[in-house]
Amino acid sequence: MSRKRGRALLAWLTVTALAAALLIAGGVWVAGYFRDSLAPPLAIGCTATVGTGTYRLAVDQTENAALISALSVQRGMPARAASIALATSLQESKLRNIDYGDLDSVGLFQQRPSQEWGTAEQIMDPVYSATAFYNVLEKVPGYVDMPLNDAAQIVQRSGFPQAYAQHEGLSRAFASALTGQSPAALNCTLAPATPVGTPKTLEAALDAVLGPLPVTSTAGESSTTVTVPVPATMGWEVAHWSVANAQQFGITKVSYDGRRWDRDANNNGTNAGWQSAGTAAEPRHVVLSMAAPPAP
Template sequence: MSENRDSRPRRRRPLRAAVGLLVLLAVIGYFAVQRASNGGGGAPYCTARMYTGDYDGSSVSYEISPEQAANAATIAAVGVAKGLPDRAVTIALATAMQESALRNLDHGDRDSLGLFQQRPSMGWGTPDQIRDPVYSAGIFYDHLVDVPGYSRLPLTVAAQKVQRSGFPQAYAKHEPDATVLTAAFGGDGTLECGGPEPTGPGDPAKVRSEMVRIFGEDGTHTIPLQTGLGGQTGQAGRDSVVGKNGPEAEVTLVEKANGGEPAMRRSRAMAYWAVANAKELGISRVSFSLRAWIAGQARGQWQQKGGTGAKDGDGDPHNASPGEVRIFMAR
């Protein structure tokens, strides 16, 4: 018996390993081509970038899925809308990265739910409220600002005073990536999202209502904001904006004049929130600060554009004036 068993041909394990490696490389190559195809119209992905050099353009980046980017953008936008510093946004993002990996979970330990794994039984709100990213981020910040000197505390200490986690040191490992996300959404960084152009029409009324819900409306909150729908704003040259697939609906947001850096910070948060939510909301283009992000083009990167009517922008009716964020959806 043993002699027959020994006389069998040996398995060619090195050959199998080589074949397995080739298959793996082929899969990786396929997804790389998908991401790069169609100028950014392949598989969806988002990259947050924080610039680290003054003049050389050096940066650090953090890559996440569109779902994660949308949730991170909402967390950051709520903090910016409340006028909180970058440190508060970083603490909130690192907490959500640890608790849910930036996914709006419908489950967790005991009755924990949502981005921050907040518990209805502990007074954080109803299950529906907790699963609303705007609400859950808002109530996290409300508890955070009640922590004396939170901005000077180590991130783990500040987060733990809000969360009461059984693993408080776990928050620390997310601080570097949370810092990159904070710079992308509220600082001098950028958010780039590649992936295909929306196949269906977006709903400008929904986009408008979400923006107002996060940032407030003129006269109702501490964040003055004017909003309008394309074709109804009464602004010259904006009633017939046409995109690649036909007429586009538009939501225009204009910060109050002379708002300084706080107003610009809000505008950046609005623009990048729109990019992060483009896949879900059917947004095809965002114009902001002489730049444009166009779904399915330039591998998801922002492109330099002229201001409204500027010669270098060929008078493109999609271009934004200073202080504007213009969001377009194909109808």
């Protein structure tokens, strides 16, 4: 081979190698781009895991489920009452406080002003409508032991009398978690927190559904620590209620009984749930972290 042809071949091999390297690098970049752009979005929502069953609700549904469940405990009713109420609301409104329905039905339970459930304005208040439901349910003889569907139908008098039974598994799981019967059973995956609540608004919300619980708070640079003293029988109920309402109050962490729910840990796609807090928890206190607005 002549010297001239050798130089030409070397140049050709160099150009070919460079082109191949660029092609490979470009392929890696394109693959990375599409991997990131086509990655599944954060699975926003909440789950209740009791026994071998895991059930899922959207965040707004979970907030309403927490309210309904908390009111049953405040009244001294058993977890079965919360299961019946949740199944009823799931069937009637999908656990959403809607201002429309069949005929004049509105609210979480689709109660009708024309059937003496109250005014439309009253029924649209979730605390009022859940309380009205429980007022009737607790007068049903033996409701705790009868089939869930039958108890719900006696209260509601629905045109679809067998419809409530289909929601029993989900309702029992969320009721068990949200009434505190099943520790560390409720988990929520949420978008990054923003400072949307204050200790005072949190205390008012707790008071509305669980009764007076004195709240103390300590402000930090990026978060506010809130301590809620609770009776031992209410600890997991308050802890789960706090997770269920983390979106609307900007809650980032909830600790109780040596376990911690960390909002950021769930945001990385690992669905971490409740983990060991690493240190002994202060007894009979639920400790929260709330996102704080940046310093001016």
